[in-house]
Amino acid sequence: MSRTLFEKVWDDHVVRVGDDGVVLLYVDLHLVHEVTSPQAFEGLRLEGRRVRRPELTVATMDHAVPTLPGRIKDQMAKRQLDALRANCAEFDIELHATGTGSEGIVHVIGPELGLTQPGKMIVCGDSHTSTHGALGALAIGIGTTEVEHVLATQTLAQQRPRTMLIEFVGALPYGLTPKDMILGAIGQVGVGGGTGHVVEYAGEAVRALSIEGRLTICNMSIELGARAGMIGPDDTTFSFLEGRPRAPQGVDWERALERWRSLTSDPGATYGTHVTVAVEELAPQVTWGTNPGMVVPVTGAVPDPDDFPDPDDRAAVQRALEYMGLRPGECIEDIAIDHVFIGSCTNSRIEDLRAAAAVVAGRKVDARVTALVVPGSAKVRRQAEEEGLDRIFLDAGFEWRLAGCSMCLAMNPDVVPPGERCASTSNRNFEGRQGVGSRTHLVSPAMAAAAAIHGHFVDIRELEAAA
């Protein structure tokens, strides 16, 4: 019988099926960070339980770490980081602690180390775990009670999700990026459209993407409401992984390759839902509202609540416009910004930084704008410095920071002040996401860089043509 990629990986991890239909799935890799794990470790201690497979568990520090050098001043954050350190020591878990040179955002270091591999079942107490699906893994974000369950049993109880195929039709036009593809898809499907589903992304435009681009796409699967996002592994995937420290080596590599090559959806495999996104019709995307589905092309305008027939939608749009301080009909390119954030598990990898640097090179950040580049990992930061990207950003007036989640969720001191507006390469424009009262517009790295230079949104396609 024809099976999808998801079905193959799912079937391969079934430990047992309960009488009630609940499936116990085996977890190959459990990623851990400081924010969603302390209560889980405490639960283990209270019950006298152990971590079943510490060697399949890997921790990093990312959410609340400062991105400026020096001692951490936030005592709450320090206590949480200390707790992670102590828990990893007590339960014998590998920790990529701040300052070791291998730290970074959990969804950046997994692929970077080669821990993320095709066909693996991966979990993490973080909704952006979907990122790892870019290499053909089934990667699911979980809550703290589930983190405790995985630590104790190496399994996750799941009910079988439905499947959705999002097919990107056509080739990606000049100036468009993976971020625009996924924002366009979210705008089309809606923030709840993927709920209960595992999404597979396919199509010519996806095949043509690098792994880093695919990571950006899978990362935002949760913004559709999807439980996971996946892309079938191919030669791009294999060459990305080859030689990475935690990828199989030698004979094991050859055997792994053979297994991985079978992990594509069979011809004739069917999906519960099939969505097509016409890539050639997309323009660079900019969100105007308070969820990632509230998105328009940069050439467009802020919508009018009266154009929404559903009363709930209308009220939500009205509320979003008030929060964002925008008027219906306002052109996106006329929106002035105060901050630019280039970073996050969506867009903080070397290709993202190169794309932003290409726009910035030889130009200056607008005098009214505070601009921040936060590499996704210590390794990305080193590589960027080897390539001289840090100089390009610093010369233009950007700040060049240490790795972490930073201003994506503003749990550390990197905060957008109330009422101020940020062009951000992150994944969520929720109210208060980047600080209480902050106003977030989600864009690609190139679009964020261009906004930093001009002080307002500009169509990157015209900017590049003029350069």
Place this chain on the structure above:
Amino acid sequence: MRAFTSTTGRVAVLDRPDIDTDQIIPKPFLKRIERTGYGEFLFYDWRLDEHGRPRPEFELNDPAFAGASILLTGRNFGCGSSREHAAWALQDYGFDVVIASSFGDIFRTNASKIGLVTIALPAAEVKRLIGLVDPIEGAEMSVDLERRTITDPQGQTFEFEFDEATRTWLLHGLDEIALTLRHEDEITAYETARTTA
């Protein structure tokens, strides 16, 4: 986890779609390493102003909703971040049941693991209930998970659909880890088959 069979209590209405977990429990409170005490931070930035005073215009500050144990809310409730703190905060604030037309997947799973009941009803049905609650100061409803029934503020009782596996968990307040570990031999067998394959 806390077991749940039924509740009768006041109903609060928060009729907005796509309420994300960042709103339910804002990030500053995620730095705590405890599992309890999140109720006072529920909807913090919507409920309280910058001086920590209640915002009178926010629905949950309506005295008619004080002490509510049932929350009626909009579609896709609990979307976004996986923070289980959102479910902890709702439960600690006093809610036993959340009713909406749909929920974020991770939030819904988190809620079920701690004994917070999430019931999905057809959108029109949620609107009908909101219409019944709104005009009555201190309107009450009953939710009976054993019988899978809701009694609306007018005393009319109707059945709702609910996943049977989750219902069993909730009714008995089961320790999921202990139950899974009863099948430890199957986990070991899976691991052995994997390594020898």
